[in-house]
Amino acid sequence: MKIALFILSFFTLSFISASEINYEVSMPEPHTHYFEVKMEIIDYEKEYVDIKMPVWAPGSYLVREFAKSVENLSAKANNKLVSTEKLNKNTWRIHSNNAKNISITYAVYAFEMSVRTSFLDASHGYFNGSSIFMFVEELKNNPISLSIIPFEGWKKVSTSLTSVGDFKYKAPNYDILVDSPVEIGNHITFNFSSAGVTHHVAMYGEGNYDIEKLKVDMAKITQAATDVFGENPNKEYTFIIHNLTKGSGGLEHLSSTTLQVNRWTYDEDNYKGFLSLVAHEYFHLWNVKRIRPIELGPFDYNNENYTDLLWVMEGFTSYYDELLLYRAGIYTEDEIISKFRGSINNIENQPGNKVQPVADASFDAWIKAYRPTENSYNTTISYYTKGSVIANMLDLKIINSTNGEKSLDDLMKFLYSEYYKKEQRGFTSSEIKKAIENISGLDLTDFFKNYIDGTESFDYPTIFGYAGYNIETVLNKKPSLGISLNYNTISKVTRNSSAYDGGLNVNDEIIAIDGYRVNGKLDEFIQNKNVGDTINVLISRDEIIQSFEFPLKERGNTYYYILKENKEMNSVCKKWLRQL
Template identity: 50%
Template structure:
């Protein structure tokens, strides 16, 4: 028998000791109308003088420190039926002085009353448990398995989650580690549940809040999205997948998880074709995350640090590319025509070009600064920042077209994503760096992307959209070109009948002339203003170069500003398919979308 070294023996003993540690949760609801979850956490086999338990400060996929511990109250612990001392030692950490007890029982309550896809919410009708805002973990032991038993409130009869059920135990689930538990939201109540099969995987849809949806139509259409997304990567890694859909009077947004997603929707929007299509776009976006970011991910995004920000410069790939593939999936699934798809992309290009912040912040910087800027916008954000969603979507489109052009229609961005998934998720089991992603793009395309990265990823150069659309035989026309339209450069909103300035665009007439956000507009050239200032005839009826006198109320003081109107700098793009496209252009076009 081979002798085991002392170091290995200690390691084996450590692993064995951890394998004896058990963590179980029980979730109950005694006052759901007051928005509380009653939590019980049982830890056994961790024999120490004290145990530190923590609550995450953020939810993966939503890059903002949300301080979930702020909603915790009544934290207490017991061992052997007796209360043991506890102490809060950090904003999200409680120390339990367990005195080497073999098992301890921790109790706490969580207040949950924020409606979003990333935060828990509880009322008399249901409980949505966004796991990072509900469950705690023993410090340093994220790899431990755990079980969760849900005790629905009286009258509630269903639980929907991506967690694995424990055989023979009703409403009891297991997670092999805390990363999986924190990536598995739970819906409890009387949600309407239906299923469909797609790509060999059972998909459950849990609808909360009612609505005018057609279940049979959704089964067919959602399956089309699933099939097209799976086709990109060649496999669907899940045994089952859960859509948790919250239907409100007005709703939106989504958050991806390992084998589930949470979507917000408008309960009466399913019979409106535009709104229905918007819901399917949301499905396409979040489902594509199943591969991009949940498995194929920037290296900083896992293993997660739940105490702090996890910085990466690659959210433009994780989120921006997902927005881009959302367009491709909608076309491939048959929901949009090719003309509609390219026009949507042209409009997205214009949206980026027309954002002043696109000239200030790179898409890599936008990714890194998500934690302090993206989720905390202010009145000046459009002047200083660009969304890694919108700019990333455009970078994905440009990169796709560049690859197709370079390979004469043989390869595209799909090939990059599929190969990256196989290499870094399946083979290496880790995330990728920015340099590694660039290397793969160059390998697939056969050309250098150094200049591309310099211009579009790490730079703020203008987008050469005419060149890239031209590869695919698409003509793009700026409908504002040659026009001289007067432009004040503000956005306004009507608040209790008052016209209030809500933003001022960088280098616009209003910017130069001194108008401020929160100014109440009283008149223009002594004409009373009671509608949106930017569309008011008192402004639009003027000529470029003419001046207007804008009277505002600022901090209780009436002020007049004489402002010389400038020409509107914004572009409006119209994309059309060339009827006389060359064979090479048609080859690019077909590889691009089909």
């Protein structure tokens, strides 16, 4: 069967016969948190039909078992009830007896407010398709229609799906359907234009946002992102923004994104953080949704989809989500350098950085990144942060090696034009290494061996020196226990620290140090101590009182400072830190 890539960074296979899939979503009692779903399969005659619920949401690498929320499934064939049976955790068999038309109904409990899942209450409804819509494996590439019946009094539906009438939509296939989240209710909406694209914004929840300011700043960011690639593949794009007590970040989609933030995040101190999130998810419409590892398309919705390239997909995007704010004039030079410095200090002072290569962090996202334990800090590294530092290093190396003629932008443009537009597929690990080498003119065999598949630290002084910056390091020699507390209870113990070597554990409750009750004020008992001093720590472990004595060690953190040699930018710096 011929494989071809359509506008999504997934594959589309020739659809089977003229079969159509129609979905209807209603919410007659939103306070109960149940979406009612009707699925119709037209012109598909089989003795039985197997329907499946995805186990994960693309872009969020964790098996979430969406089938756990399905209830009351029943089916009719030619308007007559037929038997159904569950074959495994996410598959139901409909005994349709060669009927031409099949109708399946089921309810989905939706009360998890995150960008990856679905939520319904008396104030609004929101869903990601992978947690709502079942599919027939061999019909995933057939055309789809969707009807939404909002709760009485709800007047708005926001989604990037193509509208064909009042609350009626169409999608060319299942991938597009589930890649288009839907917001339902009476939310505030507004539009802005930039980069030749009409951007729709749906705002759920109260907040201290200023719509006119958002229009200006979001336009700057979307334009800056488009400038990297020279074109924007969308004519329309939808932002769904949830203003909540506690946000959960964002999730990218082909022509839309969902952002969940604290409702008061638009003040002076936090607003740039929000804009960075906007930049991150918007950059994904190229990097992940169109530029992608070959393993991420076509999606297997029944199992994990492994790749060792999330350091490119998420890490490079994390680099650009800060760089774009500088290019758009939102960050100052000092602010962008501070962001780069923060990422370096983050990874270089995490023990897991010397344990887990970033390629492994990417591959094991399914079992480690999304399932952290109390020991993850000691054994893992974030492919977001480590990947952003790698992108920074590669950007400077490319600019320097090409005498300012090329930068990381040229790599992103190449991946977009070569693999998305020309080859119409994803790329392999070896292909992206070759692409970076071709752009930079460098042999990156050792770079990949040491920094991607290995855990060595970068030569920061040399690489930042290309742009006229000095690197100064300061070793923190103050004494430290090496723990984090949740009030008096240990939540993290840093590997090779005083507490680690001394025998303290996560979940130990610290009662006293040297005979004095702690009451959550650990620093007061350490700040006047010296390295090598022995301390006595009284704890409760499983409600058994125990006493430990051990010497204090140095904190051991190395702080990196990026300092400019001269006020004037050299040629590498001008290429690196350029604004619109």
